[in-house]
Amino acid sequence: QPTLFWHRRDLRIHDNAGLYRALKAGGPVIPIFIFDYEILTQLPSEDARVVFIHNSVTELAEAYREHGGDLRVYYGKPLNVWDEIRKEYDLAAVYTNRDYEPYAKVRDLAVKELLAKHGVSFHDFKDHIIFESEEVQKNDGGPYTVYTPYWRKWKTMMESRMVPFEGGEVSFYLKPYPTEKYLKNLRQGKAKESIPTLAEMGFKEVKPDIPAKEVPRKVIRTYDETRDIPGVKGTSELSVHFRHGTVSIREKARKALGLNETYLKELVWRDFYSNILQAFPKVVDGPFREEYKAIPWENNEEQFKAWCEGKTGVPIVDAGMRQLNESGWMHNRVRMIVASYLTKHLLIDWRWGEAYFAEKLLDYELASNNGGWQWAAGCGTDAQPYFRIFNYDSQQKKFDKDYKYVKEWVPEYGTPDYPSEPLVEHKWGRERALRVYKEALAEA
Ligand code: FAD
Numbered sequence: 001q002p003t004l005f006w007h008r009r010d011l012r013i014h015d016n017a018g019l020y021r022a023l024k025a026g027g028p029v030i031p032i033f034i035f036d037y038e039i040l041t042q043l044p045s046e047d048a049r050v051v052f053i054h055n056s057v058t059e060l061a062e063a064y065r066e067h068g069g070d071l072r073v074y075y076g077k078p079l080n081v082w083d084e085i086r087k088e089y090d091l092a093a094v095y096t097n098r099d100y101e102p103y104a105k106v107r108d109l110a111v112k113e114l115l116a117k118h119g120v121s122f123h124d125f126k127d128h129i130i131f132e133s134e135e136v137q138k139n140d141g142g143p144y145t146v147y148t149p150y151w152r153k154w155k156t157m158m159e160s161r162m163v164p165f166e167g168g169e170v171s172f173y174l175k176p177y178p179t180e181k182y183l184k185n186l187r188q189g190k191a192k193e194s195i196p197t198l199a200e201m202g203f204k205e206v207k208p209d210i211p212a213k214e215v216p217r218k219v220i221r222t223y224d225e226t227r228d229i230p231g232v233k234g235t236s237e238l239s240v241h242f243r244h245g246t247v248s249i250r251e252k253a254r255k256a257l258g259l260n261e262t263y264l265k266e267l268v269w270r271d272f273y274s275n276i277l278q279a280f281p282k283v284v285d286g287p288f289r290e291e292y293k294a295i296p297w298e299n300n301e302e303q304f305k306a307w308c309e310g311k312t313g314v315p316i317v318d319a320g321m322r323q324l325n326e327s328g329w330m331h332n333r334v335r336m337i338v339a340s341y342l343t344k345h346l347l348i349d350w351r352w353g354e355a356y357f358a359e360k361l362l363d364y365e366l367a368s369n370n371g372g373w374q375w376a377a378g379c380g381t382d383a384q385p386y387f388r389i390f391n392y393d394s395q396q397k398k399f400d401k402d403y404k405y406v407k408e409w410v411p412e413y414g415t416p417d418y419p420s421e422p423l424v425e426h427k428w429g430r431e432r433a434l435r436v437y438k439e440a441l442a443e444a
Pocket of ligand 1: 332335
C-alpha cells in the first residue's frame with residue numbers, strides 16, 4: 001500500500017517537513033504534483049510564474065530520479081485528480097504541507113473528505129513558515145496585531161527549545177528535517193506519464209528572471225546598510241523561492257541567525273503576515289480597520305493606468321512600476337513608495353494596487369502582499385498612521401540620490417520625453433489625502 005506525498009508550495013526534497021514524515025512512516029512513497037486547472041485557467045497565457053513552477057517541477061522530478069523514484073505530475077481539477085488517484089492505488093495515506101490561503105484551505109478540506117470516504121487518511125504539516133498563528137500568542141491569549149511585540153515573542157519561542165545540532169545546538173523550530181536519510185523509502189521506478197508541457201496547458205514559454213537560491217554571505221552581513229538602496233543588489237531576492245518552497249525557510253533563518261538579526265526580522269515579517277491571515281481571514285476582502293471602509297476613493301482609471309505603466313511623472317514611482325512590469329520583482333523600499341503614492345496622492349483604493357501586484361509579482365504571496373498594501377493605506381494591523389505620507393522627493397534623495405535606480409528603469413528620465421509635472425504633486429496631494437482620510441475616519 002503506497003503513501004502519496006502531495007507537493008504544492010514546497011518544490012524541494014531537502015528539509016521538507018511533510019515529505020520527511022511520509023518517508024519516515026515507511027513507504028513506499030510516491031510524490032505527486034498537480035497543475036491546478038482552476039488556478040491556471042484564470043491566468044494570461046504568458047505568465048512567468050507558471051514557467052517558473054514548471055521549471056521547478058521538472059527539476060524536482062529529476063532530483064527524485066537520482067534516487068530511483070519519480071514525481072507523478074497531473075493537470076486537472078484537484079478533486080477530480082484525487083478521485084482518479086484513489087481509484088488507481090490502494091492508498092494507505094496522503095501527506096502534504098499546509099497552505100494557509102483561503103482557496104487552498106477549502107480545496108484541502110474537500111480532498112480530505114473525499115479520501116476519508118474511501119478510508120484514506122490525510123496528514124498535513126507546517127513547513128511554509130516557522131510558526132503558525134496558534135504558536136505565537138499574547139500572554140493573555142489571542143493573536144498579536146503589532147509587529148514588535150510579535151517579534152519579541154517569536155524570538156522567545158524560537159529560543160525556548162534548543163536541540164543538539166552539528167556539534168552545537170539549534171532551535172528545534174529551525175532544525176532541518178533529514179529527508180535524505182529515508183529516500184530509500186521512495187517507490188522505485190519511473191512515472192508512467194511525462195510532465196504536461198506548458199503548451200498543453202495553454203501557456204507560452206517565457207524566460208523568468210530567477211535569482212539564485214544561494215545568497216552571498218556578504219549580502220546578508222551588510223543587509224542593514226544596503227537593504228534600503230534600490231540601486232544596489234542589497235537584499236537577498238529569495239522571495240520567489242520562499243513563495244514556492246524551492247528553498248527552506250528554516251535553513252535560511254538558521255543561516256541568518258549567526259549573521260544578521262535585521263535580516264532574520266524581515267523573515268519574521270513573513271510569518272507575521274501569514275499569522276495575520278490565519279487569525280483574521282477577513283483581511284482578504286477588506287480593511288483590518290473597519291472604519292477605513294468609509295474612505296471615498298477617487299479611483300480615477302486614467303491615473304491608475306498611468307501608475308500601472310510607470311508614467312506618473314514621479315521618477316521613483318515610475319522606476320518601481322517599470323521594474324515590476326519588466327522583471328516581476330520590485331525593491332521593498334520602492335514597493336512602499338509606489339503603494340503610498342497610489343493610496344494617498346492618487347486616492348486610489350489599495351485593493352486595485354494589491355490586485356495589480358498580484359498579477360505581476362513573481363513572489364506574489366497573498367498574506368505579505370495584503371499586509372504590505374494595508375500597511376501603506378493605513379488600514380492594516382500594524383499600519384503606518386494615515387497622516388504619515390511618504391514624500392517621494394525626500395525618499396528619492398535619501399535612497400537614490402544619484403538617480404542610479406531611476407535611470408536604470410526610466411531611460412527617458414531627464415529628456416524632454418519625460419513628463420515635466422507629476423500626475424499629482426506632493427504638497428497638494430498630501431493635503432487632499434489628509435483632508436479626505438480625516439473626514440471619512442471622523443464620520444466612520
Ligand atoms: P529581503 O529584504 O532579502 O527579505 C528576505 C525575505 O523576508 C523576503 O524574501 C520575504 O520573504 C521576507 N520579507 C521581507 N520584507 C517583508 C515584508 N515587508 N513583508 C513580508 N515578508 C517580508 N513580499 C512577498 O514575498 N510577496 C508579496 O506579494 C509582497 N507584496 C508586497 C506589497 C507591498 C505593497 C509591500 C510594501 C511589500 C510586499 N512584500 C511582498 C514584502 C517585500 O517587499 C518583499 O518580500 C521583498 O521585497 C522581497 O525581496 P527580497 O527577497 O530581496 O527581500
